[in-house]
Amino acid sequence: MNRLVFFVFILISTVIYSKANRLHVHDKLVRLEPSTDEHIRYLQNLEQYTSLDFWTEIIGPNKPIDVHIKANEYDQYISQFQEYSLPFSVLVDDLQKIIDDEQQQLAADYLIRQTKSLLLGQTKVDIVGTYASYDDIVTFIQDKAKADPTHINVINIGNSHEGRPINILSIQFNPSSTRNIWIDCGIHAREWITPATCVWMVDKLIQDYNNNEPAVVDLLNYWTVYIAPVLNPDGYQFTRTNDRLWRKNRRNNNYLGCYGVDLNRNYPIKWMTGGASNFACSETYGGSSAQSEIETQNVVNFLNAKKGTWDMYMSFHSYGQLWLLPYGYGNSFPPNYQKQVAAAQKGTDAIKVVNASRTYTTGTIANVLYIASGSTVDWAYDGLDIPYSATIELPPTQSGSSNGFILPPEQAPGVCHEAYVGMIAFLAEVKNEVSRTLNG
Structure with a gap:
């Protein structure tokens, strides 16, 4: 019974983690398609002088760039992209969902590892x-x-x-x-x-x-x-x-x-x-x-x-x-x-x-x-x-x-x-x- 309670505690803790730290609800991952030097200069300024989160590097024209945009800033940046005629597409509509999925997978994985360690008589979970x-x-x-x-x-x-x-x-x-x-x-x-x-x-x-x-x-x-x-x-x-x-x-x-x-x-x-x-x-x-x-x-x-x-x-x-x-x-x-x-x-x-x-x-x-x-x-x-x-x-x-x-x-x-x-x-x-x- 104690082991079962422990497993339930792990799963509940993971759910609590997800709900208490849901910082990225409706945050977007956006792919930009710069095609001009002007696009590149604009994006370099954004990377250097704002807190915008670039996931991939600004290399040059015709090289796509993926950027994480917070939900409350999305409309602002989309307006700018349109002003610069900078093509874009939304890769991920809600980054928090990907994070939540990861947490659920980690909880399931930990449960399997914990069970395996108990069956093998090990005192610690294999990481x-x-x-x-x-x-x-x-x-x-x-x-x-x-x-x-x-x-x-x-x-x-x-x-x-x-x-x-x-x-x-x-x-x-x-x-x-x-x-x-x-x-x-x-x-x-x-x-x-x-x-x-x-x-x-x-x-x-x-x-x-x-x-x-x-x-x-x-x-x-x-x-x-x-x-x-x-x-x-x-x-x-x-x-x-x-x-x-x-x-x-x-x-x-x-x-x-x-x-x-x-x-x-x-x-x-x-x-x-x-x-x-x-x-x-x-x-x-x-x-x-x-x-x-x-x-x-x-x-x-x-x-x-x-x-x-x-x-x-x-x-x-x-x-x-x-x-x-x-x-x-x-x-x-x-x-x-x-x-x-x-x-x-x-x-x-x-x-x-x-x-x-x-x-x-x-x-x-x-x-x-x-x-x-x-x-x-x-x-x-x-x-x-x-x-x-x-x-x-x-x-x-x-x-x-x-x-x-x-x-x-x-x-x-x-x-x-x-x-x-x-x-x-x-x-x-x-x-x-x-x-x-x-x-x-």
């Missing part, structure tokens, strides 16, 4: 392949460390603005290893598939090593791996308790009641030189100065302390199915661009073997998308001299789904698995290139 809470992710990596403290450790690299630990996991099966790689997720709070991907990678790397999978054994005997599942814990927590579509951290900007800095515009390479906003209410607000945010400072300090030992920096985002390379701050190419593309191709080819429908576009941030300064990728490449630095934008594609950031929970395990397979193939190529370079 691998699902959209877990920040606390559950912290517990998950702590449990991994407790199970093998010789090789696996949890490191608190510092606390967030609201005081939450930014915990990373180190995996070091070879104590004599001197080379390192870094993987992070969750820098943008609403991109829930990314913490799920980091959790999946932690689980599978350890499992595959212990099962003597040759490719993984080879990689983990060469590198110490540092994985940060949630780089923006305050924002991530806020998406789970208040606003599912929140992107930034939770700094109070003390301006018009606006909160949050885009942490992926706050890094100290070419900060605020393009593709970021100095308007505190903007979704791409880069902060009051480079490295102004404690979350940024924690990452910079930790990686700087090991500068010269890093071979790879990977940051997972969503969405778009893109493998993005430096630079974001300008249209130039890094000196080893072709080698980075070749390694990325190994990863995207491996993903396609797993799922033939997954086609990733590879290239520099600026040339594939747009100018974006202050990003982790540019800082890692220029500031830390990490030769392989990339951002992977996970599924879906813009054309393949209107759900965008709200990837249905049942798709999460497949996306996580594909990303893991691609990452192993990519790292194998990186290791070969790095080894050749270091060995002369």
